[in-house]
Amino acid sequence: MLFKVRSAAVYGIDAHVIDVEVDFSGVKLDKEQFNTVGLPDAAVRESRDRVRSAIKNSGFDIPPTRITINLAPADLKKEGSGFDLPIAIGILGAYGALHNKDVSDFLLVGELGLDGSLRAVQGMLPIAVAARAQGIPNLIIPASNAREAAVVQGVNVYPVKTLLEVRELLNSASMGTLIAAPLKVETADLLSEMQHFPFDFKDVRGQHVAKRALEVAAAGGHNILMIGPPGSGKTMLAKRLPSILAPLRFEEALETTKIHSVAGVLDAEQGLVTHRPFRSPHHTISDAGLIGGGMMPRPGEVSLAHNGLLFLDELPEFPRNVLEVMRQPLEDGMVTIARAAMSLSFPARFMLAAAMNPCPCGYFNDKSRECMCTPPMIQRYVSKVSGPLLDRIDIHIEVPAVQYKELRGGVSAEGSEEIRTRVLAARERQHERFSAAGERTKGSAKAASRPVFANSQMNTQQIRIHCELSSEAERLLERAMQQQGLSARAHDRILKVARTIADLDREEGIAVKHIAEAIQYRTLDRSYWS
Template sequence: MLSIIKSMSLKGLEGYIIDVQVDVSSGLPEWEIVGLPDASIKESKERVRTAIKNSGYELFSRRVLINLAPADIRKEGSYLDLPIAIGVLFSSKLIKNINKTLENTAFVGELSLNGKINKVNGILPLCIEAKRLGIKNIIIPKGNLKETTILKGIKVLGADNLNEVIEYLYGKVKLKEKRCTWEEISKKQNKYAIDFMDVKGQENVKRALEICAAGGHNILLIGSPGSGKTMLAQRLITIIPDLNLEESLETTKIHSIAGTLKNDENLIITRPFRSPHHTITISSLVGGGKVPKPGEISLAHNGVLFLDEIAEFDKNTLEVLREPLEDKKITISRLNQTLTYPCNFMLVASMNPCPCGYYGCSYKKCTCNQNDIKKYMNKLSGPFLDRIDIQIEVQRVSYDKLDANEGESSSKIKERVSKARKIQELRYKKENIFTNAELNPNQIEKYCKINEESNQLLKIAYQKLSLSTRAHNKILKIARTIADLEGVKNIEKRHIAEAIQYRSLDKKYSE
């Protein structure tokens, strides 16, 4: 007998319905799975057979053929165990006369040998897509229930083991459903464990980071070892406005696919902070694999990607960041499929000013010659630096400042940042962008108008400090953000003057 059970799968973030077609007929006893399954799906027949046996049903030796339609897409993962098991049970007539229609029901889950249903990755995007494709009920592993609590318009049911699912189909038990609202989740916001208050001194860098957060600018921190670059960078996420529901869903979707959700998390409500080690490969940075998985840049979606010691990264690895930094998404092409993941992140990079690390340091002498320093700085290509708006030097805090009174708290800074972001949102309503950092040259001309006095200043700065031409637009963008932070409508001379201060590479290392 033939039975067709619905399940779901993902192509990147896009879902599609899989029809798990199971036919049990007389013939040589064997199990065959067709429809481009990968090794983990091929193995599922052993799990399914044993799980069914251990759930108290006896399978007879028959020929079992399983087709995963559409048959031309390669499938991967163990989440089809549950629908296969249900299909086999139906086709073997071990369950019949159920009082539920399976027309609009999908099954997703991995089986243990004892019939227990295990957690799988990617449940949140699966459920969202299932809803879009008209599925009314979806049965998922109980362990995944938490991430789907926010969804409306689809019944998400969590099952603990195979028997529970069968009993549900007979209408004997009700499966667990979990619901909560965005307000409840966001209220639970376990505040960041870190705060800008922990950083003593470093007012200049803090100001630069505030501007970064307000305008969505990328930043490069240059400083000697132990000056606090990492500590400062980590705290950037604490001053960016909180995630809204839409952003939170997007971020959680990606983490759900990658399997990096924590057990006690409903949705990700704190902005992600990813800091990959400098030995990272290209495919783990941007995403990859036979069936492409999201990389670090996508995991940092709506958050911060921190590249510590950026000069030590492989040059080719850094260059691949160029397009994603512009497009805010990454398209990965592999033999089998081409996927697109979003990656709207803020880049924070840090590096030493020279090979020995102490160029420009106030307490230790640099042992490098000018050539070494130049060579070291050249490790970052021009086009890459073009995508970093703010460059600032970090100086170690002297000992007597360490016990100085505490600085501003993150929440205070966040208030100012939120205000500035609102101004930008309003201004760019028609442009389909949100922050100053995203302005293109045409938009810069439109929104960053400066008066004659400021223009004169920029001109002088060019001549005196031999600024590079590429710095021009960056300075205007930063000045725009500074003006927004102040709540001023037009960019004034003082904003330009301050903005130029955040281009230290242009000022000091350009010759």
């Protein structure tokens, strides 16, 4: 007898519906024969032992016969333990243990324990999205994955804990009334929850220029590089940057959650990523760890930081080959990983915050300490960060050592709440500007068109539209380009930063003062070490 169950497999951050077809010969054998076809990996092939024990320990007696399981379409590689549940239900249905002979309205995913209990699997949010896209109304999944899947509207999510519960649920469906109610999650309530941050800018003494630069970076989503001696507060400033970032919009939260779900780092109790991610990998990370990789490619740190912040401390300490692979995501907001079996793309539209010392000893240009480094030593140290990578960083800012009077002064510093208010107002102006025009990003052929949320995401055509300059501002920009030898990419980034500064000042046009401040944030290019 043939029985069909619908399941799903995740590729990249998207899922594909998989038909699980179970057939048995009907002829009793001395020993059960269990064959799985359809490009299964080792975890799927091993499911026969888990499924056999789960069925037996759930109180069912399956006679020894030849069982053939086909995972269709057969040309897609199947991996993971999520096919345990649909295979077990397919076997029970083939042997007549289910009243319902047609379960096409249900999509089943889950790993089985030997006792018949269900365990969570990765990538449940993309699976729920795929079920909705295919018009499958019901999703039966492990209870620990339920909140994650219930974020998707238009799909009934039924959390279950054991194989017996799944059988009873499907049998009740054959009678026209399900014995359980689907789980409901109000996504609006999740996103509107008050955000609490452990760090606040009011703890930072001095560094007014650096704090202003971080405010501009947060308002426009610009990449920023902080250069200064040890102990000047670069890491302290970076850790407080999330406290002034704009909250996630639902479209951003959904896409970010898909990545974290596939990577297996999503909090099961949360269900939806409601805060902008903050990722801070150590400088010993490999290029595969930063960008992603593996036989079946998985997201790396740049994708886990999608719609959030990626902080790279001690930037020159990262291997040069690791830093160079960031060029594509910084430019396109997308990472493409090619393997012999497949090529997958992961979103990686993040805000980069980096920190570095100006030299190996850290005291070049420092007024209080003498630098012990020779020019060749400084040149070797600085050359670890290439010019093309620096070009892709919008803001370069010097973070000098804090003076004693500022450190011990009684004047309270401005807190994150006040800065965040200005950042949110600037972001709202950007959202109104781009949503009114219906504008979307246009990256490489592999980078899908996506809505523009911030000034840093503007393409060349949008820069021409929204960054018009007066003749005086044009002359100032031209003079800076010639004197500092800036590239065409640096030209575009100056205009983007100037547009953000104008938004913070609540001005429609870009004035000379906005261009001047934006140019100031490029003065830490290579000329800084000359």
